[in-house]
Amino acid sequence: MARAISTRRKVAFTALAWAVGFLIFFPIYWTILTSFKTEAQAISDPPLFFFFDWTLENYAVVQERSNYMRFLWNSVIVAGGSTVLGILIAIPAAWSMAFVPSKATKDILLWMLSTKMLPAVGVLYPISILFIQAGLLDTRIGLILVLMLINLPIIVWMLYTYFKEIPGEILEAARMDGAGLREEIFFVLTPMAIPGIASTVLLNFILAWNEAFWTLNLTAASAAPLTAFIASYSSPEGLFFAKLSAASTMAIAPILILGWFSQKQLVRGLTFGAVK
Amino acid sequence: MGNIVLEQVEKSFGHVKVIHPLDLEITEGEFVVFVGPSGCGKSTLLRLIAGLEDITGGAIRINGGDATDVPPAKRGLAMVFQSYALYPHMSVRKNIAFPLRMAGLDKIEQDERVEQAAAVLNLTDYLERRPAALSGGQRQRVAIGRAIVREPAAFLFDEPLSNLDAALRVGMRLEISELHERLKTTMIYVTHDQVEAMTMADKIVVLQAGRIEQVGSPLELYRSPRNRFVAGFIGSPKMNFLENDEASKRGAYAVGIRPEHIMASSTEGAWSGKVGVSEHLGSDTFFHVHIDGQQAPVTVRAGGDVDLHHGDAIFLTPDEERIHKFDAEGQRLA
Numbered sequence: 097m098a099r100a101i102s103t104r105r106k107v108a109f110t111a112l113a114w115a116v117g118f119l120i121f122f123p124i125y126w127t128i129l130t131s132f133k134t135e136a137q138a139i140s141d142p143p144l145f146f147f148f149d150w151t152l153e154n155y156a157v158v159q160e161r162s163n164y165m166r167f168l169w170n171s172v173i174v175a176g177g178s179t180v181l182g183i184l185i186a187i188p189a190a191w192s193m194a195f196v197p198s199k200a201t202k203d204i205l206l207w208m209l210s211t212k213m214l215p216a217v218g219v220l221y222p223i224s225i226l227f228i229q230a231g232l233l234d235t236r237i238g239l240i241l242v243l244m245l246i247n248l249p250i251i252v253w254m255l256y257t258y259f260k261e262i263p264g265e266i267l268e269a270a271r272m273d274g275a276g277l278r279e280e281i282f283f284v285l286t287p288m289a290i291p292g293i294a295s296t297v298l299l300n301f302i303l304a305w306n307e308a309f310w311t312l313n314l315t316a317a318s319a320a321p322l323t324a325f326i327a328s329y330s331s332p333e334g335l336f337f338a339k340l341s342a343a344s345t346m347a348i349a350p351i352l353i354l355g356w357f358s359q360k361q362l363v364r365g366l367t368f369g370a371v372k
Numbered sequence: 373m374g375n376i377v378l379e380q381v382e383k384s385f386g387h388v389k390v391i392h393p394l395d396l397e398i399t400e401g402e403f404v405v406f407v408g409p410s411g412c413g414k415s416t417l418l419r420l421i422a423g424l425e426d427i428t429g430g431a432i433r434i435n436g437g438d439a440t441d442v443p444p445a446k447r448g449l450a451m452v453f454q455s456y457a458l459y460p461h462m463s464v465r466k467n468i469a470f471p472l473r474m475a476g477l478d479k480i481e482q483d484e485r486v487e488q489a490a491a492v493l494n495l496t497d498y499l500e501r502r503p504a505a506l507s508g509g510q511r512q513r514v515a516i517g518r519a520i521v522r523e524p525a526a527f528l529f530d531e532p533l534s535n536l537d538a539a540l541r542v543g544m545r546l547e548i549s550e551l552h553e554r555l556k557t558t559m560i561y562v563t564h565d566q567v568e569a570m571t572m573a574d575k576i577v578v579l580q581a582g583r584i585e586q587v588g589s590p591l592e593l594y595r596s597p598r599n600r601f602v603a604g605f606i607g608s609p610k611m612n613f614l615e616n617d618e619a620s621k622r623g624a625y626a627v628g629i630r631p632e633h634i635m636a637s638s639t640e641g642a643w644s645g646k647v648g649v650s651e652h653l654g655s656d657t658f659f660h661v662h663i664d665g666q667q668a669p670v671t672v673r674a675g676g677d678v679d680l681h682h683g684d685a686i687f688l689t690p691d692e693e694r695i696h697k698f699d700a701e702g703q704r705l706a
Contacts, residue, residue, distance in 0.1 A: 268424050269457035271444045272528075273518065274474035283470075287461040 124348070130341035131155070138337040154342035162325060164346055171321035171347075173236050174311070175304035178243035179297055182251045185244075187293075190255035191281055195264055205256065208249040216246070216309045227314055234316045242314065243304045251300055258292030259285070298358050305351050322347035374526040374558030375400050376421060380430035383413075383420055383582075390416050391582045393430060398526075398560065398575075403552050406562045407569040408579035408605070414562045415530055417579070421560065422528050423447050435525060445474070450519035451528040454535060456511045458503040464490075464514050465499040471522040489517045492551075509540045520551070526558035533568065545572060566606055570594070578602050600702035603628050609658060611696070612670045624697035624705055631658065631673040633694040638680060641687030645670070647680050661686055 129145070130138050137148045158164070193201045223242065224233075232238030262285065270284040286293065308323040315324055326347050329340040376398040383391040391413050398404050406414040419425045421432060423444035431440045439447050450471070458467050465486055472482045490496045493513040503511055512532060519527055529548070533541045549572050552559050563569055569576050570590045578585040578593065578601075586598045590606075597603035603611045611628045619627045635641065636659060645663035655676050660669040672688055680686055697705040 263455060263457065265453045265455050265457040266459065268444075269451065269453060269518075270459075270470070271424065272422060272449065272451040273471035274445045274522070275470075276445060279474060284459055288459070290461075 124352075127341045127344050127348075130338055131345045133338050133341075135336055135338045138341070154338045155346070158329070158339055158342045158346065162328060162343075164325065167320060167322045167325035167347075168350065170236060170319055171305055171323075171350075174239045174243060174319070174321050175301050177236070177240035178247065178304045179300045181240060182244045182248050182300060183255075183293065183297060186248060186251040186255050186296075187281060187286065189252050190259050191285060193252070193256050194259035194262075195267060205253065208252060212246075212249055220313060223310075224314070233314060234319045236319045238314060239311060239319055239321070242310050243307055246307070246310070247300050247303055250303070251296055254296040254299070255289070255292065258289050258296070262288055294358070298354070302351055302355065374398075374524075375433075375435050376526060376558065376560075377433040378421070378430065379433070381417075381420060381427050381432060382429040383416055383425065384428045389582060391420070394584050396577065396584065396587070398558060401556045401558055403549075403559045403561065403572060403574045404577060405569040405573035405575070406560065406577050406579060407564065407566055408585075410564055411581075412579040413582040414564075414579050416582075418451075418528050418530055418560060418562045422449055422451050448525040449528055450522065450524035450526075451530065452512075452515045452519050452532045454531040456503075456515040456535075458511060458514055458518075460503055463500050463502060464495060464506070464517075467503065467514055468495075468517040468521050471518060475522060485521050486517075489521045492520070493517050508536050509544065512536065512544060516548070516551070520555065524557070526560060529559065529561040531562055531564070533563075534565075548572065567608060570606070576606075578605060580605075596704070597696065598704050600626065600628065600698050603696055603698075603704075609671045609673070613668070613698075614666055614670070617665065619697075622695065622697060625700040626698045626702075628696040628698065629690045629694065631671040633691040634670070634672045635689040635691070636661075636672045636674040636678060636680075637687045637689070638678075638685070639687065641689040643670075643688040643690075645686055645688065647682055647684045647686050650681055652676070659686060661688060663688070 131154055132150050132152070133144065133148050134151060134153070137144055193205065227233045227238055227242075230238075232241070266288070267280055267284060270280045275283065305321075306323070308327075311321050311323045312327055315321070326340070326343050329336060329343045378394060378396040380393045380395060381391065382389065382393040406417060408414050416425065420427050423439070423442060427440065431438060433439060434442075434447055434449070459470065462470065468486045468489055469482045472485060477485075486499070487496070490499055493516060495510070495513055495517060498506060498510060498514075503514065506514065512535075515532070532548075533544050536544060545568060548559075548561075552572075561568075561572060573590055575587060576590055576593055577587050580601055586593060586602045593602060593606045597606060600613065604613070607630055609631050611630050612634075613626050613628050615626045619625055643663050645661045647659050648662050648669050649660040651658040651660075653676070657674045657676055657678050657680075659672045659674060659678075659680065661672055662669050670688065672686075699705055
């Protein structure tokens with residue numbers, strides 16, 4: 097018997113899905129819209145949805161007041177660097193947890209995850225002191241290290257779950273074929289896990305790109321990424337919503353575009369049809 | 373060279389002993405089959421030889437050298453897995469070339485040897501395909517290709533045919549046997565199928581619950597099984613076991629007689645009974661007969677033309693020369 101899903105239910109679910117989608121998208125839409133308004137229109141009541149004087153003035157002012165490219169470059173280096181470093185550390189870690197687990201593996205995984213439950217501000221003081229003493233304050237390398245460390249549990253977890261789905265026999269076959277540990281991980285495991293690694297990389301890049309607590313607290317000028325760029329527009333001199341929105345739009349645009357083009361990679365599964 | 377010696381090899385997982393201390397010698401060029409019911413430790417034993425599991429006691433010698441602590445990559449053995457375990461992201465060519473690449477051979481020699489192996493295994497037309505685009509039999513051939521290409525000291529097969537359908541299995545069985553004839557390399561082959569064991573092996577190792585029950589040529593095991601377990605496991609259909617009167621009359625706790633060593637007749641014989649089920653295979657007929665005074669039915673092999681059916685009276689006469697006698701512990705009596 098065919099599944100009895102009525103057209104009416106399909107329509108209802110579709111409408112619901114669109115509604116949820118729109119709800120999630122709305123703040124981004126509103127930010128982008130506001131960035132094209134004048135400051136007066138940005139705070140007008142009732143809010144203006146489409147019919148207002150479209151202007152690029154905010155972008156011009158933002159570009160004039162701050163050096164967008166420098167912030168962007170810092171964001172790219174910090175997010176990219178922490179992701180690459182994190183992946184290089186997490187692949188061997190996840191390999192050992194997935195394929196040669198010990199009694200403590202589950203506990204270690206949970207313990208790693210538990211560090212994410214600690215409010216970041218709880219370790220602000222010790223980390224700041226460490227940064228000052230090591231001369232890492234307001235340096236890109238310092239940010240790369242701290243962002244890598246805070247995201248490492250998530251990278252290891254994600255890779256661990258992807259690796260778990262790879263049949264261990266294939267790795268054993270590689271061992272029988274004369275592959276050492278390094279060859280096994282780089283020539284066999286990693287290429288097989290590419291879709292999983294890609295989505296992990298992407299998610300981690302987004303997380304690092306959006307991270308605001310540490311990037312704001314540990315930087316001043318030279319290493320400040322786009323989060324600091326946005327924050328500089330919610331200033332004590334009063335809120336300039338239109339300019340803030342323009343700055344926000346410029347900050348999220350790269351990651352939005354990246355996300356759009358890698359949608360497929362994000363949802364692609366791990367199954368290849370290798371075994372049986 | 374492919375001489376493998378196990379000395380008091382044992383394996384435990386935690387507190388569970390899966391392989392009890394055992395000795396075994398596999399000589400150069402032999403085709404050895406490990407056979408036993410599932411969970412008997414035959415695959416574990418193979419993995420111990422491969423080095424994929426560490427032994428918890430004893431020693432493994434390969435070609436005279438102590439290989440106990442040598443990692444699998446350095447033991448010079450090749451293995452064919454039940455699931456084939458091909459590298460899904462590589463073409464057939466790259467799959468077969470992988471061991472050569474790991475051994476550091478140059479590209480030209482790699483290609484040459486891959487082409488040779490592919491020709492032997494009828495894979496030449498598929499070299500550029502990915503494993504996902506191959507049938508089960510072809511994947512199995514690629515797995516074998518990957519094993520033969522580097523000329524190992526010995527081949528290890530872990531139930532390589534159990535994922536194939538029945539017709540293909542018989543074909544691949546012959547191919548593997550032929551490969552052995554041609555290469556003369558030591559092969560260790562794990563299976564739960566005693567027909568594969570009987571047809572392929574030079575030497576069969578029967579395992580049960582982590583212990584070796586008997587080692588011998590197929591016909592040795594068939595003709596003089598050391599105990600009831602081996603007697604029942606080797607041969608198809610299974611040997612019949614009779615206890616009580618029939619056994620004590622012959623001075624044993626139990627006697628065993630194979631279905632092919634009993635004569636069936638519709639008119640006269642030593643034992644009388646009724647046909648329970650008759651299986652007509654064309655060439656042979658198997659009767660499952662309920663004999664007066666015996667609980668379990670006795671299986672008998674008769675010619676394809678014997679025309680008896682359920683409920684018919686039947687008379688059986690065992691070949692006294694070929695009756696096996698066992699004591700209460702199941703051990704063979706001389």
